[in-house]
Amino acid sequence: MSTDRRRIVLFDLFGVIARHQRPGALEKMAARCHTSTDAFTTAYWAHRPPYDAGRQTASAYWTDVLHALSRPADAGTIEDLRLTDIDSWSRVDDRMVTYVRGLRDRARVALLSNIPADHADAFLAAQPWLHDLDHLAFSGRIGAAKPDPAAFRYCVVALQAAPADVLFVDDREENVRAAQAVGMDGHVFWSQDDLASVIDAWLPTR
Structure with missing residues (x-):
């Protein structure tokens, strides 16, 4: 196991940090x-x-x-x-990007996204800040897509963590339930303000 026992916030991408598909x-x-x-x-x-x-x-x-x-x-x-x-699928929520990047002062931050490999390559090229996160798990690269339990187990192993160390954030309830089934905490995303309150309560006090 890693010696870094800070808690981990594992984010979905689309509908949380990135926008849903462009209208039209x-x-x-x-x-x-x-x-x-x-x-x-x-x-x-x-x-x-x-x-x-x-x-x-x-x-x-x-x-x-x-x-x-x-x-x-x-x-x-x-x-x-x-x-x-x-x-x-290329648009991001700039306010959420700022929040996620700032969160790294308090927790490890990772990403688990259902995204084809060629989409992931393009997204990484356009959004280089993603390379600053602690781990990036793209379904097209890891061979498993949410809500498959294998996608969540992959993240646990890659982060050298225990499931209980992880809070998974997604805008789809079925994905959050799947994360909880493997032992993670979970939160269904509605807004940044709501999320910030949940994370503040979940992280240990400084």
Whole structure:
């Protein structure tokens, strides 16, 4: 075990530190495929889990989506969709970024995000402050996506911690319940002010 016994706040990315998908992005990608937004959205999410979990490449994912829509899966279309998709998940909440970075004075801070590997590469390039955190666990790189217990167990091992040392913060209740099932504390994120109160109570007094 690590000699650093400070508690760990393990953050989700999208919906907590980063914004949810850019409005209009699915409509834009649907138009590129010459299909309805509803049909595109169904195919987009139905084929997403193995891509998020690193069991499928971006090319294979988009090929599956296009085939589900009865559209040709040519390289140009796949790359246009891939880049539009990455851009649609690129926004951060600057106030939360400042809060998370400041929290490192009081706790170890890590990240567990469901994000494909190529998205993670782009996000890291655009947000270099992420490299200052104590650990980054991206589903596309670790081979497990929330709420799979393996994703949380990976973080425990990587951080050389006990589950009880960790507070997991996510905007999805099912992911928080999954973290609690492996022994972590958990908090469903609603706002930064609410979160700050929870973390202040959870961390030992100075």
